[in-house]
Amino acid sequence: MMMGALRHPARFLRDHRLTRTRASAYLDGELGPEEQARVEAHTHVCPPCARFVAEVRRTVAALGALRVPARPLAGVGDRVIDRLREEPGRRRDR
Amino acid sequence: MSEQQPSSADDGALVARAAAGDRLAFEALVRRHADRLYGVVLRLVGDRHEAEEVTQEAFLRAWRGIDSFKGDSRFFAWLYRIGVNEANRRTAGRRAPVASLDEQFVDPADTRPQPDLRLEQDDLRRALEHAVKGLRPEQRAPLVLRDIEGLSTAEAAAILELGEAVFKSRLHRARLRVRDAVRDYLPEDPGR
Numbered sequence: 001m002m003m004g005a006l007r008h009p010a011r012f013l014r015d016h017r018l019t020r021t022r023a024s025a026y027l028d029g030e031l032g033p034e035e036q037a038r039v040e041a042h043t044h045v046c047p048p049c050a051r052f053v054a055e056v057r058r059t060v061a062a063l064g065a066l067r068v069p070a071r072p073l074a075g076v077g078d079r080v081i082d083r084l085r086e087e088p089g090r091r092r093d094r
Numbered sequence: 095m096s097e098q099q100p101s102s103a104d105d106g107a108l109v110a111r112a113a114a115g116d117r118l119a120f121e122a123l124v125r126r127h128a129d130r131l132y133g134v135v136l137r138l139v140g141d142r143h144e145a146e147e148v149t150q151e152a153f154l155r156a157w158r159g160i161d162s163f164k165g166d167s168r169f170f171a172w173l174y175r176i177g178v179n180e181a182n183r184r185t186a187g188r189r190a191p192v193a194s195l196d197e198q199f200v201d202p203a204d205t206r207p208q209p210d211l212r213l214e215q216d217d218l219r220r221a222l223e224h225a226v227k228g229l230r231p232e233q234r235a236p237l238v239l240r241d242i243e244g245l246s247t248a249e250a251a252a253i254l255e256l257g258e259a260v261f262k263s264r265l266h267r268a269r270l271r272v273r274d275a276v277r278d279y280l281p282e283d284p285g286r
Binding site: 021025028030060067076 | 121124125128153154158218219223226244269276280281
């Protein structure tokens with residue numbers, strides 16, 4: 001990390017900022033190839049950024065697990081349908 | 095509750111029939127999407143009763159307006175947009191949902207026997223739910239649609255009627271806030 005920062009401090013800081021502000025787009029595969037490569041390379045020479053990206057990645061993965069449904073949802077569809085049946089038929093209702 | 099999104103091709107035939115006035119076809123769409131829409135709306139409004147009202151209202155509006163559905167997006171994305179707009183209308187000015195979601199989201203598939211691991215997972219889940227609930231609405235909605243519901247950036251941004259750049263910026267800020275709140279509960283990264 002330090003060698004890279006000392007040799008090219010301006011580039012290191014640019015890529016550090018890029019990684020911090022674009023980590024989500026990087027993880028979502030939404031960066032262009034040049035920025036993707038810069039973030040990738042930076043995380044190899046900057047342990048704090050490597051940890052940062054890893055934490056965001058694990059956070060996103062954990063959020064995906066919240067999608068599992070809850071049992072109290074049962075019956076919502078039936079109640080919606082009951083309400084719909086109180087609606088007057090639409091013009092071409094069969 | 096379906097765990098997978100039905101394909102837009104599956105919906106297409108039902109939508110066409112519903113648009114022609116076939117109420118039974120629309121009821122099939124309700125059965126297919128109601129639980130999932132309710133789940134999204136619940137995360138946005140934070141109250142089960144209100145979430146059900148919003149869900150009902152969204153379907154009623156969809157039924158009344160299905161003639162205007164152009165088919166240029168998936169049906170559930172169009173439906174989500176109606177639901178999100180209704181949720182936003184009701185929560186305008188509120189800072190955060192009013193009720194705890196913790197007890198409402200149970201993972202029935204999680205049957206792992208290790209109590210310590212289960213405890214850690216429960217802690218993480220509670221921390222995540224709390225963190226999501228505490229987000230500002232304009233950050234919460236992108237995160238719910240993209241990271242919890244698993245929609246694409248383009249689809250979620252369209253539902254929220256946001257440009258993709260704005261959407262991505264809000265999503266990133268939301269993820270960082272959640273990460274700050276749950277980092278102590280995150281599992282170790284085996285790759286690091």
